[in-house]
Amino acid sequence: MQPLRIGLLGVGTVGGGTVKLLQNNAHEITRRLGRELIITHAASRNLERTRTICGPDTNITDNVFDVVTAPDVDVVVELIGGSTIAKDAVIQAIKNGKHIVTANKKLLAEYGNEIFRLASEHNVMVMYEAAVAGGIPIIKALREGLAANHIESIAGIINGTSNFILSEMRANGSTFPEALAQAQALGYAEADPTFDIEGHDAGHKLSIISALAFGTPINFSQCYLEGISQLQSLDICYAEELGYRIKLLGITRKTPEGIELRVHPTLIPESRLLAKVEGVMNAVSVQADMIGQTLYYGAGAGAGPTASAVMADIMDVTRLQNAEASYRVPYLAFQSSSLQNISILPMDEITSSYYLRVSACDEPGVLGEIANILAAENISIEALIQKGIINKETAEIVILTHSTKERFIKHAMSQIQALPRVLSPVTMIRMESLHPR
Ligand SMILES: NC(=O)C1=CN([C@@H]2O[C@H](COP(=O)(O)OP(=O)(O)OC[C@H]3O[C@@H](n4cnc5c(N)ncnc54)[C@H](OP(=O)(O)O)[C@@H]3O)[C@@H](O)[C@H]2O)C=CC1
Numbered sequence: 001m002q003p004l005r006i007g008l009l010g011v012g013t014v015g016g017g018t019v020k021l022l023q024n025n026a027h028e029i030t031r032r033l034g035r036e037l038i039i040t041h042a043a044s045r046n047l048e049r050t051r052t053i054c055g056p057d058t059n060i061t062d063n064v065f066d067v068v069t070a071p072d073v074d075v076v077v078e079l080i081g082g083s084t085i086a087k088d089a090v091i092q093a094i095k096n097g098k099h100i101v102t103a104n105k106k107l108l109a110e111y112g113n114e115i116f117r118l119a120s121e122h123n124v125m126v127m128y129e130a131a132v133a134g135g136i137p138i139i140k141a142l143r144e145g146l147a148a149n150h151i152e153s154i155a156g157i158i159n160g161t162s163n164f165i166l167s168e169m170r171a172n173g174s175t176f177p178e179a180l181a182q183a184q185a186l187g188y189a190e191a192d193p194t195f196d197i198e199g200h201d202a203g204h205k206l207s208i209i210s211a212l213a214f215g216t217p218i219n220f221s222q223c224y225l226e227g228i229s230q231l232q233s234l235d236i237c238y239a240e241e242l243g244y245r246i247k248l249l250g251i252t253r254k255t256p257e258g259i260e261l262r263v264h265p266t267l268i269p270e271s272r273l274l275a276k277v278e279g280v281m282n283a284v285s286v287q288a289d290m291i292g293q294t295l296y297y298g299a300g301a302g303a304g305p306t307a308s309a310v311m312a313d314i315m316d317v318t319r320l321q322n323a324e325a326s327y328r329v330p331y332l333a334f335q336s337s338s339l340q341n342i343s344i345l346p347m348d349e350i351t352s353s354y355y356l357r358v359s360a361c362d363e364p365g366v367l368g369e370i371a372n373i374l375a376a377e378n379i380s381i382e383a384l385i386q387k388g389i390i391n392k393e394t395a396e397i398v399i400l401t402h403s404t405k406e407r408f409i410k411h412a413m414s415q416i417q418a419l420p421r422v423l424s425p426v427t428m429i430r431m432e433s434l435h436p437r
Pocket residue numbers: 009010011012013014015043044045046047062063064078079080081082085103104105106130131134187188189190191300301302303306
């Protein structure tokens with residue numbers, strides 16, 4: 001049988017890792033597939049570096065459109081990133097009848113609906129395992145392994161860079177900039193690391209898996225995004241003293257009122273497996289009606305793990321290349337005719353429990369005033385602890401609440417902040433209370 005011919009766009013961390021994987025594991029891959037894979041063309045800006053990585057048998061160019069139009073390319077593997085040139089190249093490749101494998105969650109979160117529609121018109125596959133949680137086969141799990149379930153909720157650590165930074169700060173006392181610089185040097189961070197630390201990258205990934213889980217179009221523009229850049233080490237320490245770890249979680253849940261879709265720092269009880277996920281590792285916890293809870297764990301970023309997912313997609317494309325469209329798994333796990341437009345819940349309507357930290361005058365009666373405000377909003381308190389005296393006159397009060405609607409907590413916070421003896425804005429961090437331990 002003829003080899004499958006790959007056109008590679010981008011030969012950086014993931015692209016370079018993909019070339020290396022194919023060089024190292026070609027024999028094993030061919031043994032599994034019964035067919036050889038060859039990279040006929042590769043595009044990047046640094047031609048000399050790309051020549052060294054790819055070797056003499058690959059045609060090298062700095063023009064991505066040379067690759068997407070080449071007749072000897074069956075599948076275009078997009079590993080450039082971003083949604084400008086990558087988008088134009090993917091659209092052109094689909095129009096030219098090429099299958100697509102991509103690791104680009106930003107592209108799919110922003111333009112996935114349009115790209116899948118176009119791909120379906122041109123009868124080509126778009127595969128994106130590497131776009132969510134790196135090497136973990138979470139897309140395959142949601143599209144295939146759990147296909148017989150109603151998915152109820154997903155909570156995941158899906159940004160390796162943020163998890164690496166939080167782990168380094170907590171376990172090794174690194175500063176935020178030191179830990180970020182290390183994540184960049186290790187090839188984990190996005191070209192613009194703001195996407196990692198402000199929650200956008202996790203939001204891109206969450207929007208994709210939410211759509212897969214609930215059979216909706218991708219709704220990234222409505223995803224709530226809050227990253228780790230504003231998180232204070234004080235809260236990481238207090239959380240730890242109280243038996244919790246703070247992780248950047250992506251949470252999506254189907255409720256009778258709509259779908260929750262949110263990314264934010266979250267307190268997780270330290271006994272939970274999710275709380276023990278450290279460094280660049282990712283983990284995704286899925287709650288479904290028949291199977292119950294499942295947890296998927298593995299490296300969320302880096303050359304090798306991401307290339308592993310890219311190559312698995314290329315192998316799937318190879319197997320299904322000649323199959324009729326009806327034999328292929330639908331792009332978003334559901335037939336496109338059955339996708340539903342379920343509304344995304346505004347943040348005020350989500351339900352969570354909360355960690356609040358209040359700096360107030362260390363005087364009798366202050367705790368009572370705060371407790372009264374919470375009671376008036378029907379918010380019950382799980383714990384209320386005077387954590388520390390900042391100076392002779394100021395106390396730090398930490399409150400953990402039971403579940404309530406976000407609008408009630410926001411209302412209570414604004415009243416607490418208005419108390420004359422409360423000295424600075426209230427810090428609020430959401431707690432994870434979705435899944436059983
Ligand atoms: N790094 C990771 O761990 C993971 C990354 N991803 C995703 O994979 C994709 C690639 O990421 P990563 O490998 O880290 O990125 P890199 O920045 O390391 O690599 C990007 C590659 O694209 C090339 N490129 C950029 N612009 C152009 C252009 N205009 N024309 C031709 N080539 C161009 C670069 O060329 P040159 O170097 O010559 O400038 C480089 O080879 C992104 O979508 C990212 O989100 C997904 C999971 C994990």
